[in-house]
Amino acid sequence: MxxxxxxxxxxxxxxFLAFGMLLxxxxxxxxxxxxxxWAERVRTRIRPGPFDHITTGSHR
Incomplete structure (x- = not known):
């Protein structure tokens, strides 16, 4: 959906959903x-585009 x-x-x-679950x-x-x-790393804001390196090809 x-x-x-x-x-x-x-x-x-x-x-995106995995990151949302982390939050x-x-x-x-x-x-x-x-x-x-480890808690600091969970709280740290991320810059736009953190998932740009994840592609259909790299996720096989």
């Missing part, structure tokens, strides 16, 4: 309250 609605390729959608898990684990290196 997401592919049909957005017109994006399945690999891009998979990466949801970070919120559930309350990483904003933790002073740990």
């Amino acid at each position: 997401v592919v049909e609605t957005t017109g994006l390729d399945p690999v891009t959608i998979k990466a 949801n898990n970070g919120a559930a684990l309350q990483v904003a309250e933790l002073d740990e290196p």
